[in-house]
Amino acid sequence: MLYLVYSGGVNGTGHVWIYCIPPVSLFLHGLKRGLLEVFIFILALVYILFFISSPFDQLGYHHDLKSRIVYSFILIAFLSTIYEYISSRFNQSLQELSSKLELAATTDPLTNLLNRRGLEQQLKNKAWYKPSIFLLDIDHFKSINDKYGHEYGDEYLKLVARSMTGFLVGRECLLSRWGGEEFLLVVDLQNDHEKFAESVRNLIENASLKFDESHEISATVSIGISELGATETFLMAVGRADKALYEAKSRGRNCVVAAK
Numbered sequence: 380m381l382y383l384v385y386s387g388g389v390n391g392t393g394h395v396w397i398y399c400i401p402p403v404s405l406f407l408h409g410l411k412r413g414l415l416e417v418f419i420f421i422l423a424l425v426y427i428l429f430f431i432s433s434p435f436d437q438l439g440y441h442h443d444l445k446s447r448i449v450y451s452f453i454l455i456a457f458l459s460t461i462y463e464y465i466s467s468r469f470n471q472s473l474q475e476l477s478s479k480l481e482l483a484a485t486t487d488p489l490t491n492l493l494n495r496r497g498l499e500q501q502l503k504n505k506a507w508y509k510p511s512i513f514l515l516d517i518d519h520f521k522s523i524n525d526k527y528g529h530e531y532g533d534e535y536l537k538l539v540a541r542s543m544t545g546f547l548v549g550r551e552c553l554l555s556r557w558g559g560e561e562f563l564l565v566v567d568l569q570n571d572h573e574k575f576a577e578s579v580r581n582l583i584e585n586a587s588l589k590f591d592e593s594h595e596i597s598a599t600v601s602i603g604i605s606e607l608g609a610t611e612t613f614l615m616a617v618g619r620a621d622k623a624l625y626e627a628k629s630r631g632r633n634c635v636v637a638a639k
């Protein structure tokens with residue numbers, strides 16, 4: 380490009396091509412590097428046009444043309460910079476919005492745990508051999524809502540989520556809020572499933588939500604366990620855990636049942 384300006388190109392038209400430099404450079408290399416390149420080009424342009432004698436000088440143009448070339452190039456560079464700045468800001472806010480939407484679509488807003496979709500999505504990235512599935516359901520949760528109000532019911536759900544998250548720190552697992560008062564825990568655990576589930580059951584039994592100094596809410600959970608079989612899908616194994624959970628409820632609740 381600089382050579383075209385220096386030589387004048389075909390009948391002195393070489394300089395008309397330089398105007399594509401600012402938009403292309405900013406588009407390809409972004410604001411920082413693009414602007415640096417454009418700035419260096421302007422310096423080189425000024426040097427060639429005003430400080431050395433070149434074939435361009437022999438073409439007989441009015442000497443104002445040189446300054447007009449530089450001014451118009453700076454104007455195009457300025458407009459291209461504004462355009463690139465606006466579009467990069469727009470792309471950035473689009474990316475932020477897209478990650479917020481992704482988070483909202485995969486997280487339960489009450490407990491901040493993964494929701495069903497989030498759990499299924501994250502499970503795809505895990506290379507667990509035979510994960511164990513624990514489906515937990517708070518016993519008689521309706522009576523908590525009825526007795527203390529929905530707001531305290533929500534607080535109790537948050538307490539369960541917090542207690543379990545704390546208990547699971549350092550473990551290879553995924554915890555999600557599967558539905559209303561149901562939590563689904565997937566753990567890369569090869570044995571001692573029932574012992575592990577008993578610890579979780581104990582944890583919830585001993586956790587309580589204290590409020591108004593003299594009131595506290597506590598509850599128990601029933602847990603159904605299954606282990607992902609070699610030939611079954613994740614949802615099939617959840618279905619077996621759900622049947623085991625149903626069995627736990629019918630055995631009187633506050634207990635653990637492993638699927639056959």
Ligand SMILES: Nc1nc2c(ncn2[C@@H]2O[C@H](COP(=O)(O)OP(=O)(O)OP(=O)(O)O)[C@@H](O)[C@H]2O)c(=O)[nH]1
Nearest residue numbers: 516517518519520521522524529530532533559560
């Ligand atoms: N506060 C609150 N309650 C919820 C939420 N989601 C579901 N529930 C309530 O959870 C209760 C579930 O009641 P049920 O399905 O009858 O079960 P349960 O009372 O826990 O009894 P069992 O499961 O049989 O031990 C219903 O009253 C729902 O309104 C929530 O996000 N917040």
